[in-house]
Structures are given as structure tokens and as C-alpha cells.
Amino acid sequence: xxxxxxxxxxEEPKEKSRVFFLAGTDTGVGKTMAVLALASLxxxxxxxxxxxxxxxxxxGDAEFLKRHLGLEDDLREINPYFAPEPLSPHLxxxxxxxxxxxxxxxxxLDVIRSRYDIVLVEGAGxxxxxxxGNYLMADLARDIDADLVLVSRLGLGTINHSLLTVNEARRRxxxxxxVLFSDAGGKRGLSEKxxxxxxxxxxxxxxxxxxxxxxxxxxxxxxxxxxxMIDVRPLWGRVLxxxxxxxxxxxxxxxxxGPASGVTRPDLLARWDKQYVWHPFTQMKxxxxxxxxxxxxxxxxxxxxxxxxxxxxxxxxxxxxxHGHRKRELxxxxxxxxxxxxxxxxxxxxxxxxxxxxxxLIEIAPRGLEKVFYSDNGSTSVEIAVKMAYQYWQNIGxxxxxxxxxxxxxxxxxxxxxxxxxxxDLFHKVYRKLxxxxxxxxxxxGYRDQDWAGALDRFxxxxxxDHAKIAALVVEPIVQGAAGMIMWPKGIxxxxxxxxxxxxxxxxxxxxxxxxxxxxxxFACEHExxxxxxxxxxxxxxGGYLPLAVTLTTRRVFxxxxxPYEDMKTFFHGHTYxxxxxxxxxxxxxxxxxxxERVIERLQSKIKFLASELQCLKTLSCVGDIRQRGFMVGxxxxxxxxxxxxxxxxxxxxxxxxxxxxxxxxxLRPLGNVxxxxxxxxxxxxxxxxxxxxxxxxxxxxxxxxKEVDG
Ligand SMILES: Cc1ncc(COP(=O)(O)O)c(C=O)c1O
Numbered sequence: 171x172x173x174x175x176x177x178x179x180x181e182e183p184k185e186k187s188r189v190f191f192l193a194g195t196d197t198g199v200g201k202t203m204a205v206l207a208l209a210s211l212x213x214x215x216x217x218x219x220x221x222x223x224x225x226x227x228x229x230g231d232a233e234f235l236k237r238h239l240g241l242e243d244d245l246r247e248i249n250p251y252f253a254p255e256p257l258s259p260h261l262x263x264x265x266x267x268x269x270x271x272x273x274x275x276x277x278x279l280d281v282i283r284s285r286y287d288i289v290l291v292e293g294a295g296x297x298x299x300x301x302x303g304n305y306l307m308a309d310l311a312r313d314i315d316a317d318l319v320l321v322s323r324l325g326l327g328t329i330n331h332s333l334l335t336v337n338e339a340r341r342r343x344x345x346x347x348x349v350l351f352s353d354a355g356g357k358r359g360l361s362e363k364x365x366x367x368x369x370x371x372x373x374x375x376x377x378x379x380x381x382x383x384x385x386x387x388x389x390x391x392x393x394x395x396x397x398x399m400i401d402v403r404p405l406w407g408r409v410l411x412x413x414x415x416x417x418x419x420x421x422x423x424x425x426x427x428g429p430a431s432g433v434t435r436p437d438l439l440a441r442w443d444k445q446y447v448w449h450p451f452t453q454m455k456x457x458x459x460x461x462x463x464x465x466x467x468x469x470x471x472x473x474x475x476x477x478x479x480x481x482x483x484x485x486x487x488x489x490x491x492x493h494g495h496r497k498r499e500l501x502x503x504x505x506x507x508x509x510x511x512x513x514x515x516x517x518x519x520x521x522x523x524x525x526x527x528x529x530x531l532i533e534i535a536p537r538g539l540e541k542v543f544y545s546d547n548g549s550t551s552v553e554i555a556v557k558m559a560y561q562y563w564q565n566i567g568x569x570x571x572x573x574x575x576x577x578x579x580x581x582x583x584x585x586x587x588x589x590x591x592x593x594x595d596l597f598h599k600v601y602r603k604l605x606x607x608x609x610x611x612x613x614x615x616g617y618r619d620q621d622w623a624g625a626l627d628r629f630x631x632x633x634x635x636d637h638a639k640i641a642a643l644v645v646e647p648i649v650q651g652a653a654g655m656i657m658w659p660k661g662i663x664x665x666x667x668x669x670x671x672x673x674x675x676x677x678x679x680x681x682x683x684x685x686x687x688x689x690x691x692x693f694a695c696e697h698e699x700x701x702x703x704x705x706x707x708x709x710x711x712x713g714g715y716l717p718l719a720v721t722l723t724t725r726r727v728f729x730x731x732x733x734p735y736e737d738m739k740t741f742f743h744g745h746t747y748x749x750x751x752x753x754x755x756x757x758x759x760x761x762x763x764x765x766x767e768r769v770i771e772r773l774q775s776k777i778k779f780l781a782s783e784l785q786c787l788k789t790l791s792c793v794g795d796i797r798q799r800g801f802m803v804g805x806x807x808x809x810x811x812x813x814x815x816x817x818x819x820x821x822x823x824x825x826x827x828x829x830x831x832x833x834x835x836x837x838l839r840p841l842g843n844v845x846x847x848x849x850x851x852x853x854x855x856x857x858x859x860x861x862x863x864x865x866x867x868x869x870x871x872x873x874x875x876x877k878e879v880d881g
Contacts, residue, residue, distance in 0.1 A: 191316035195331035197295040200352030210392040220286035223249040228256025238387040250278040260300040270302040317347040348378040355383030374835030376404040376478040404478030436476040468495025491714030494852040507755035516749035523754035538701040539722040544749040548682035548708035549583025551719035555704035559642035562730040573640040575609040581652030637673035644678040648694040651683040654844040655804025664698040676703040686710030690800030713760035718753035783862040803847035834864035
């Protein structure tokens with residue numbers, strides 16, 4: 171029998187609503203109850219929600235939903251095809267002599283869509299159930315451009331069924347918005363308690379929660395019983411506010427919400443990103459050709475994109491996140507400070523959090539550092555140190571000491587001053603004529619060249635000759651991050667310090683990357699009890715919350731600037747947001763958390779665990795070297811393991827591995843052929859396993875392609 175609608179004309183306004191397609195991992199898993207619960211909860215948020223059942227065989231799901239959701243649509247509109255026998259639709263309708271027409275289903279859906287902000291489409295059975303001929307439920311979900319919500323049983327066996335369906339959905343290009351479990355009301359054993367989490371971690375798909383065993387079906391009771399069990403935010407995030415407000419007579423959610431300020435619809439965001447945003451360190455030609463991954467929120471070690479997909483943050487959002495995303499204490503510190511003041515200038519004024527933080531930083535920094543100068547990013551923190559070192563010697567009359575020495579393959583940031591003391595040709599070569607002259611110190615990379623002693627001897631000889639002209643040496647202590655995670659053996663940093671001391675050259679330690687626990691100690695200098703003249707910090711200083719940087723220095727340097735004003739020896743440098751109170755308040759709380767949660771102590775066993783998990787990569791044919799210092803890891807991919815021959819940089823092998831890792835739910839970012847792992851310090855052992863597993867799978871998947879590059 172075919173349900174006929176009186177009027178299949180699409181009503182005004184024609185603006186399309188968001189469609190979620192609910193598919194089961196099996197038949198009879200509780201899809202109808204899931205529709206009822208989701209519709210009730212989404213309505214509670216303010217959206218108008220309709221339902222649609224394209225084909226129904228046997229049971230009266232459409233009637234049930236119409237009745238309990240109080241829908242005014244004609245039953246024939248909600249469900250255009252009905253067959254009384256409980257069989258697979260393709261068979262049920264064939265036996266009825268009814269030919270199911272897909273265009274008719276789509277047209278009927280359009281009618282419902284024109285009336286609601288959100289339409290929940292209830293499939294029949296699982297994704298691969300045929301509707302007519304070889305046209306499957308999955309085909310319909312794709313053709314109506316729906317986001318998929320997978321409804322799965324709660325008990326034993328659900329991991330396998332859920333993952334199989336998620337994989338198949340992805341293979342078919344469907345967007346999976348979330349998995350919702352259905353509680354049949356049985357006993358809750360260990361499987362029921364732990365499976366949703368396992369599914370979330372293994373699939374990387376948001377778990378919306380569990381539909382409780384409902385006994386009362388009115389909307390209020392459903393909401394009361396489901397509210398704490400189901401999180402509809404991953405679905406809500408996909409719902410589109412229109413680009414312009416509707417007329418005041420329009421019904422529904424967007425009539426009462428303003429225009430597009432809070433748009434989170436993934437396809438629109440992706441389009442606008444390509445249209446308006448220029449990304450750093452990114453060839454935009456490739457970017458606009460690809461699919462941008464748009465992060466909408468974070469939670470612990472995870473990033474969650476605008477489609478609700480979860481990714482383990484394997485690089486701590488560019489080496490900054492310490493205690494994880496949305497750390498309650500940091501959120502609260504930020505809110506508390508926002509309740510007082512967001513910003514006041516440090517030029518001619520001071521502010522409470524900046525003073526408190528400066529004091530605390532001096533307490534935790536290596537001895538000898540007594541003064542704190544604020545800025546707002548790593549590059550400026552290093553530039554400030556360089557300018558201070560240079561001006562110090564000018565101020566005290568040793569005007570020939572102007573040379574700045576730095577390591578040949580160093581990286582200290584992207585402003586012109588820090589580019590001057592950088593040596594990564596790919597980034598810096600083009601600016602060569604714009605930057606100032608420096609003294610480049612060649613050092614080994616520790617993998618292809620290990621002659622550290624020879625390099626240090628050459629440095630010392632140069633210093634013995636030229637020290638009267640050298641103001642400072644700038645180094646990234648112990649780990650040279652951007653150069654490809656180069657790790658120094660013990661003693662190198664100490665020797666640099668001794669040479670500098672002996673010849674009255676300032677030692678500037680750039681701990682922008684290594685600071686705040688990254689190497690297993692609060693600061694890398696601590697490993698060798700080194701006391702630099704300048705210590706630069708940024709990245710982890712706010713736990714990954716806000717841009718803030720500091721340059722710490724000694725009283726000696728400070729005193730070299732304390733003169734009568736008319737001597738013109740003031741340090742004339744300061745950024746608008748210097749010492750920003752919001753950032754300082756969060757940084758202060760971040761440091762307290764290190765102590766309260768014994769972060770460094772607890773990190774030690776995780777560092778060992780990470781080291782043991784990394785071992786499995788050693789056997790892979792293209793993994794040449796695995797370097798680790800604390801929670802800083804570089805996995806170098808090579809064309810030939812024996813000769814250590816690198817892959818040609820144009821092949822973007824590292825980038826391809828990282829792109830692949832996303833398929834396994836992990837975000838990584840390479841440095842050329844070196845895959846960087848820099849997880850948040852708060853990562854759990856299970857998440858470390860996931861991280862390494864994803865990397866292993868990504869490398870394994872890319873190896874055949876690498877061979878082509880080899881070609
Ligand atoms: C050692 C080091 N110094 C300086 C910087 C520059 O920091 P920012 O990007 O905040 O300017 C970086 C950035 O990665 C770094 O690793």
C-alpha cells in the first residue's frame with residue numbers, strides 16, 4: 171500500500187533544514203525511541219523538529235512518533251511507503267506489488283523539510299538494507315545529504331557492529347555525526363558501562379550517549395529521562411542558522427536567533443575558511459583544493475571538529491597544551507579574571523596578575539634570573555633577549571660587542587629579528603637580504619653526524635678569537651625542535667655555558683618549546699644545572715590557553731639599563747598586549763596546577779611508557795630514527811634505513827603520513843620528514859597507545875606510496 175499525501179507541494183519558506191538520518195547497526199535496536207528522545211531534546215533547545223520515515227514495513231513507527239511528538243503532518247507525509255509485513259523493504263513492497271520510487275521519497279521529504287529546522291529521518295534496519303533493487307539505505311542517506319546518527323545496542327558485541335557500520339559509512343562518504351546507544355533495560359554489566367567509550371576511542375566518532383529505557387512517551391517525560399543520558403551538542407553544532415534573519419513571521423529556531431554569527435555548519439565553515447582565511451605555513455593552493463578540518467571545541471586530549479568528530483591532539487595544538495583542553499581550573503581562572511578586567515597596559519601602569527606571575531616565574535626559573543619582561547609570542551621573547559643583550563653592551567660602553575651567535579640550523583620564530591638568528595633554509599632563505607648579519611655555529615644533527623665534540627671545539631676556537639665582538643649566543647637548549655627534533659647528548663649545553671661564561675658572552679636559552687615540562691623537567695636548563703643570562707618562555711606558559719611570552723634575565727643585565735633618562739639607555743620596546751591580565755592570570759593558575767597535580771613527577775612514568783610504545787615503530791622499513799626527550803618525540807622517515815638517505819622534501823612524505831593519521835583519529839604535524847609527537851602532558855596511557863597505534867597504521871598505509879616517490 172502506498173500512503174498518498176493530499177498535497178505534495180513544498181511549502182514556503184523553501185529554506186532547507188538540517189537532516190539527520192538514524193540508521194541502526196541492526197534491526198530492532200531501538201531507532202524509534204532514539205528518534206523520540208533526540209526530537210524531544212532538540213526541541214528543548216529551541217528548534218522545530220519533524221520526523222520522516224521513508225519506508226516502513228510491519229510496525230507502526232511513524233504513527234508512534236506522530237502521536238507522541240504531537241506532529242500535525244499527515245501520516246502519509248511522514249511515511250510515504252508502508253507495507254504490513256515485517257520484512258526487508260525491498261521484499262515487503264515487492265510482495266505488495268508496490269514499486270518504491272526514490273524521487274517520490276525525496277519529494278515527500280522536501281515537504282517535511284520545508285516546515286522544520288531539523289528533520290530526523292528514521293531508516294529501516296541497518297545501512298545496507300535494500301529499499302528497492304540495489305538501492306540501499308546508505309544511498310538514500312547520501313542522496314538526501316543527511317548526517318548520519320548511528321543507533322547501536324548497548325551490550326556485548328556492540329563494538330564490532332558499531333565500528334563496522336562507522337567504517338562502511340565513511341567508506342561511502344557519509345558524514346557520521348555520532349553514535350547513540352540504546353538501553354533495552356537489561357542489567358548493566360561491564361560491557362554496557364565501557365563499550366560507549368571504547369567505540370568513541372576506536373572510531374573517533376562522537377558518542378551522543380544512551381537512550382534510556384523509556385516507559386512514558388510524552389515529550390516532557392522523555393526529556394526528563396533523557397537529558398542526563400544524551401548530549402545533543404554534536405548534532406546541534408551542525409544545525410545551520412541562515413545567512414540572513416528570516417522575516418518576523420517565519421516560524422522556528424532561526425526566526426528568534428540572529429544572523430550568522432554562531433554558524434557551525436561544517437560545509438559552510440569550510441567554504442568561508444577558503445574564501446576569507448590565509449593560513450600560516452600553508453601553501454594555500456593546496457589548502458583550497460583540500461577539505462579543511464575545522465575545529466569547534468576541545469576536551470582533554472581531544473580536538474572535536476565542526477562535524478563532531480574527535481581527534482587525539484598529538485601535537486598539543488602546536489606544542490602548547492599542558493593539562494588538556496577545557497581544563498576546569500584554567501577555564502575558571504580565565505572567567506574570574508574576565509570578571510575583573512581583560513586588559514590594561516603595562517606601559518606606565520602595572521596589573522595584579524602580571525606582578526603575581528612575574529614573582530612566581532622567578533621562583534621556578536633557574537637561579538640567577540631576577541627580572542621578567544613580558545611580550546606575547548615566542549619570536550618576540552627571543553628578539554627581546556637579543557635586543558637586550560645587544561643594547562646592554564652598548565649601554566655600558568663595550569660597543570664592539572655586537573655579534574649575535576646562533577646555531578646554523580636553529581629556529582627562533584618568524585619575525586625578522588628571529589629569522590635573522592634562524593637557519594632553516596626552507597623558511598628563511600627568501601628573506602636573506604632583509605635580515606641582519608649573524609655568526610652561524612655549525613652543529614651536528616645527532617643522526618647523520620654525531621661529532622658534537624668537534625663542533626664544540628670549533629665553536630670554542632672561534633670564541634677565543636672573536637669574543638670581544640660577540641654579544642650573545644642563542645640556543646634552543648637540549649632539543650632543537652623545528653630543526654627536526656634534534657636532541658643533544660648530555661654535556662653539550664653545559665659546555666656552551668662554560669665557554670660563554672669564560673668569554674663574557676651572554677647565553678640566551680630559548681625555552682619557548684622546551685619549557686613547562688616538555689623535556690621531563692620544568693625547564694630544559696635544569697637537566698644540566700645551567701644558568702642562562704636570558705631565558706625565553708612562551709607556548710606552554712598559559713597551558714595552551716592564551717598568547718603570552720616572557721624574557722627572564724639577570725640583575726646584571728637589568729642594571730645595565732638603569733641610567734638617567736637623558737642618557738637614552740632605556741629599553742624602548744613594548745607590545746600593546748604586553749602583560750595582558752587574562753593571559754597572566756591563566757599562566758599563574760597553570761603553574762599552580764603543576765604543583766597541585768604533581769605534573770612533573772607523574773610525567774616520569776608516562777615518559778617511559780611512551781618510550782616503550784615507540785619501540786614498535788622501529789621495525790618499520792622507513793623509520794630511520796626515533797628521538798625522544800621527555801614528551802618531545804621525532805620519528806624520522808628515510809628512503810634508505812641503512813644509508814640514512816632522506817626522502818626528497820618535495821614528496822611531502824611526513825605531511826602525507828600526518829594526513830593519513832587523521833583517518834585513525836589523530837592530529838599530527840610534521841617537520842619535513844620527521845613526524846613530531848608532542849602530546850599534552852595530561853595524556854593517559856591508553857591515549858598514548860592510541861597515538862602510537864595511529865602513527866604506526868598511518869606509516870604502514872603510506873609506505874607503498876613512499877615507494878612510488880622512490881620510484
Ligand atoms: C624554540 C622556538 N622558539 C621560538 C618559536 C616561535 O614562537 P612563536 O610561534 O610563538 O612566535 C618557536 C615556535 O615554534 C620555537 O619552537
